[in-house]
Amino acid sequence: MIVANQLTFSYTDSPPYALQNLDLHIAAGEYVSVVGDNGSGKSTLMRLILGLLKPTRGTVGTSAKRIGYVPQRSDYARHDFPLTVGEMLRSYARIIGADAKRETADALALTGMQAHERSLVGGLSGGESQKTRVARALIGSPELLIFDEPSTGIDRASQDEIYGLLRQINRERGITIISVEHNLTAAMANSTLIYHLHGGHGHICTPEQYAKEFLRV
């Protein structure tokens, strides 16, 4: 689903490199949590996979025809924007050429957000906002979903709902998930693989191996 060969990236096209000589192969159907310290290049890797950044050297590519993306919550402080949840989802569906009415209804049902179709996006709680972003990412039947810190800024109950939803999407629909995680407990509980980034280099392993190697459990 995702292949990176000697992937190297620098925001200045010269050292220091945010990512250096990464080789990565993620098969379809995996749920991969990308972990590492602040500044280790997690979000940069996601932006490279999405095509928002271009590699300085090496390559990265995906076989997914459609990618759903849920960015960090702090990117979305548009409380003043006059837009309802339904308007946002239908507009997005029309842009990507999906059936706006059906796809919006399906995404709202899957995320349990039907009652909020006419609510303004700026008036939603943290958990509801996150579910709305997940609903948007699900439109167009993506094969790959990319999350940037899905639990940041939302309460425990909403976190449980969001992770339950991600597991359901991954297992029942076979959608590949890559999630940048600061929440190690969630990463260990939900993922099939953990990708650990440190100093621009990466290491992939199972949650059990990660616990032994990095958490000394």
Added chain:
Amino acid sequence: MFEFEFMRNALAVSLIIAVLCPCIGVFLVLRRYSMIGDTLSHASLAGIALSLSVGGTPLAGAFVFTALCGALIEYLRSHIKNADLALSVVLALCVGAAVTIISRGGLNVSVEGLMFGSMLTVTRGDTLLALALCAASVLTLILLYDKMLFVAYDEEAAQIAGVRVKAFNYVFMVLTAAAISVAIRVVGVLVLSSMLALPVAAALQLGRGFKVTLVFSVIFSVIDILAGLILSYNLNVAPGGLTALVSVAVLLLVILAKNANKAMKRGKRI
């Protein structure tokens, strides 16, 4: 008052402005670009001066020069990564060009009319050209509605969805240039940016979805411009200033009505 041809032309152009300005203004306000109206209205002034100095049509000159300046703002914004600085550079260019050409003299145009707006300067030709620009802009807006909305709401998500955001921003600048060139003759350079922002600001107070906000922006804009036009005729003053004053009054009324409604609801609960 509408027995005079110049008033009928002014009314027609005013209605065109009332529809076009908020349709563009809603995206400018939501993208936090409100001040672009100020810079591009000066570009429009320079365009009119430039066009008249070579014997061209004022509206066509205003549109072409304003569109070029809009594209220049977008180019500078993406290269120097500072929208305020890009606006300042283009504003300096436009004011410099306008002042230089107008101060040379020999132009058959009232500078006061351009700065404050005038009903007398609107010709039938201007009206037809304004109608053509408005129709083309509204049609483009209808065709690009979803993309315009998403680029304003979340540029990155729009890019991931396949919208060519950079090219799109240039198209948007041309639409903004069309609205400004059409509006400048009636409302004038000095208050033009208020026509783009104030009806939208009033509609935003309603706290509704995007389509409802857009419709109410147009309704408030029609009220502002028609009231400004009729009052300015009766008081024998420039329409631009009165239109701006009416826009502020309508915005304040909407805020007052909203607060009164909130207080009543709170009272009912107690």
